[in-house]
Amino acid sequence: MENEAYFDVNAFASLGQSNSIFGVSLMDNIDIYPNIKVVTSDMALAAGLDRFRYLYPDSFYNVGIAEQNLIGVAAGLASEGFKSIAVAQAAFISMRSFEMVRQYLGYMHNNVILVGLNAGFLLKFFGNTHYATEDLSLMRGIPGMIVLSPADAGEAVKAFEAALRTDASVYIRLTGLKEAPIVYKEDFSYEIGKSNVIHEGDDITIFATGSMVHQVIIAGDLLETQGIKARIVDVHTIKPMDVDIVNDSKHSKLFVSVEEHNLIGGLGSSISEYISEFTDYPPLLRLGVKDAFSIPGDYEYLLKQNRLMPDLIAEDIINKYKQ
Amino acid sequence: MMINNQQSINSIEKISHEIRLRIVELTFQSRKYGAHIGGSLSSVEILATLFHSVVQNKPNSIEERDRVILSKGHAALALYCVLESVGLLSKEELDTFEGNGSQFLAHAKRDITKGLEFSGGSLGLGISYAVGVALACKAKGINNQIYVLLGDGECDEGLVWEALMCVKNYNLTNFTAIVDFNHLQADGFTEEVMNTDSLFDKFTAFGFKTIETDGHSIKDLVGAFGKRSDSKPNAIIARTIKGKGISFMENKRNWHHGILSDIQYKKAIDELNKWNSTDGE
Numbered sequence: 001m002e003n004e005a006y007f008d009v010n011a012f013a014s015l016g017q018s019n020s021i022f023g024v025s026l027m028d029n030i031d032i033y034p035n036i037k038v039v040t041s042d043m044a045l046a047a048g049l050d051r052f053r054y055l056y057p058d059s060f061y062n063v064g065i066a067e068q069n070l071i072g073v074a075a076g077l078a079s080e081g082f083k084s085i086a087v088a089q090a091a092f093i094s095m096r097s098f099e100m101v102r103q104y105l106g107y108m109h110n111n112v113i114l115v116g117l118n119a120g121f122l123l124k125f126f127g128n129t130h131y132a133t134e135d136l137s138l139m140r141g142i143p144g145m146i147v148l149s150p151a152d153a154g155e156a157v158k159a160f161e162a163a164l165r166t167d168a169s170v171y172i173r174l175t176g177l178k179e180a181p182i183v184y185k186e187d188f189s190y191e192i193g194k195s196n197v198i199h200e201g202d203d204i205t206i207f208a209t210g211s212m213v214h215q216v217i218i219a220g221d222l223l224e225t226q227g228i229k230a231r232i233v234d235v236h237t238i239k240p241m242d243v244d245i246v247n248d249s250k251h252s253k254l255f256v257s258v259e260e261h262n263l264i265g266g267l268g269s270s271i272s273e274y275i276s277e278f279t280d281y282p283p284l285l286r287l288g289v290k291d292a293f294s295i296p297g298d299y300e301y302l303l304k305q306n307r308l309m310p311d312l313i314a315e316d317i318i319n320k321y322k323q
Numbered sequence: 324m325m326i327n328n329q330q331s332i333n334s335i336e337k338i339s340h341e342i343r344l345r346i347v348e349l350t351f352q353s354r355k356y357g358a359h360i361g362g363s364l365s366s367v368e369i370l371a372t373l374f375h376s377v378v379q380n381k382p383n384s385i386e387e388r389d390r391v392i393l394s395k396g397h398a399a400l401a402l403y404c405v406l407e408s409v410g411l412l413s414k415e416e417l418d419t420f421e422g423n424g425s426q427f428l429a430h431a432k433r434d435i436t437k438g439l440e441f442s443g444g445s446l447g448l449g450i451s452y453a454v455g456v457a458l459a460c461k462a463k464g465i466n467n468q469i470y471v472l473l474g475d476g477e478c479d480e481g482l483v484w485e486a487l488m489c490v491k492n493y494n495l496t497n498f499t500a501i502v503d504f505n506h507l508q509a510d511g512f513t514e515e516v517m518n519t520d521s522l523f524d525k526f527t528a529f530g531f532k533t534i535e536t537d538g539h540s541i542k543d544l545v546g547a548f549g550k551r552s553d554s555k556p557n558a559i560i561a562r563t564i565k566g567k568g569i570s571f572m573e574n575k576r577n578w579h580h581g582i583l584s585d586i587q588y589k590k591a592i593d594e595l596n597k598w599n600s601t602d603g604e
Binding site for chain 1: 441442445447448450451452453454455456457459460462463481482488489492493
């Protein structure tokens with residue numbers, strides 16, 4: 001926190017996650033961490049890195065459309081003591097480069113910050129080749145990786161700055177539309193591995209991550225009208241998992257997890273892995289992307305298809321809660 | 324440290340012979356687990372020349388050392404034996420080869436204090452990592468060289484070519500790729516499995532100053548390293564023989580990874596010693 005001079009919610013909200021990180025935060029932090037090296041695979045423009053590239057040409061490398069080599073180069077730079085940041089589409093940095101991430105970052109302990117752009121369904125009409133709905137599962141499976149999934153642009157900046165301060169490899173998953181609503185309307189405290197409670201409620205606990213935090217806030221209002229009081233938790237850190245917040249929510253009658261990610265391997269999986277060892281936790285309703293390829297369309301169409309719009313989330317929760 | 328006199332060449336030839344004996348000995352010691360002996364034997368002279376005549380190891384500044392990155396990670400056995408010959412590994416350490424809990428497995432694990440720059444094993448990954456290292460050394464203003472040893476079979480991997488493109492894009496003159504061109508991969512001759520011919524043309528087309536040389540001739544290898552360009556990245560295509568020095572292993576795909584019986588072990592040692600004594604005449 002000591003490095004953060006200001007926190008301009010409105011500016012971040014208008015920029016979106018990626019531009020807030022690379023257009024604003026990175027510019028501030030290059031003075032604090034002059035050994036930063038940013039490597040991208042032809043995604044500078046899309047990521048909002050153009051200004052950085054122009055102002056700091058010696059701190060920027062473009063390896064072309066070559067995500068495997070992206071990780072090798074970023075890791076090689078890290079091995080020589082640079083603070084290395086690799087930027088690519090979430091789908092490709094997590095899937096095409098998976099073995100490189102496991103080997104160079106996981107096994108060899110070269111610390112690199114991976115920024116996965118456009119995770120989930122953000123690339124809409126590009127179709128399933130460009131959707132990243134397995135990235136949490138993949139990145140979480142690598143020993144030592146920290147996996148962050150910020151809920152809005154301001155939290156993305158917090159995640160990035162926390163990653164810069166961390167002596168480990170970090171995957172930052174960027175979700176949510178550029179014009180996505182903000183979750184945090186004022187400055188807040190952010191600590192890797194410590195979830196934020198957005199709303200208190202005694203009946204159920206909803207654990208949400210990334211783009212789904214905002215959806216769940218609206219769903220929570222709908223549940224309230226039905227007399228169900230929901231505790232809403234922003235699980236911004238997928239790994240290491242925040243077991244304290246799960247333990248602290250034990251009194252709830254129902255746990256719900258909501259993520260723009262395959263139901264296999266993400267947030268819901270990590271909670272169920274933990275609570276399955278005990279007998280005194282409530283049942284967990286996992287909401288997310290069904291284990292199927294989606295039919296492409298606009299963002300809302302894709303979320304509806306996977307029952308991830310607020311009204312559908314609320315409906316599924318009510319049905320389960322009444323059982 | 325580039326040396327070129329006949330006496331030094333003779334001495335590296337002698338060291339190469341000792342390294343071959345050690346490779347055979349350790350392969351035999353590993354018993355039923357076997358070792359990647361074929362591709363280790365093909366890279367002996369390349370690695371011996373590098374470490375005994377080309378590489379700068381500045382004891383006062385580990386930061387400024389030349390980096391040798393073994394991208395064909397399965398030749399770790401040869402690298403270990405060469406590092407032993409320059410005193411970076413002890414005999415006691417290397418005698419643990421392929422033992423439970425040993426640091427010295429079929430594929431090396433990074434430990435720069437011992438000259439092991441990279442955790443090899445997955446092909447193509449060493450060269451890509453080396454590009455990052457070369458960029459980093461350049462950015463830090465270190466005047467050194469990054470040497471990467473590749474296999475010709477390894478050149479099937481797409482990542483190799485992504486990395487080579489990047490080397491030229493940043494015109495990394497501190498980068499030298501060496502291909503141990505032994506014409507064999509696990510399934511057979513590269514010309515039959517996946518024909519990468521002509522590697523010389525390919526490297527040249529990718530913007531490298533490329534030299535083709537006899538990868539078992541110390542004299543030729545020393546010469547090739549000495550002809551390094553200062554304005555382009557460099558590549559050496561070293562023509563080698565997989566299983567070099569042992570008749571029943573040479574050019575045999577089944578010796579990519581193999582187990583030595585008592586009889587084969589004795590025959591291998593005898594042949595190497597005979598070859599060495601004829602060579603000296």
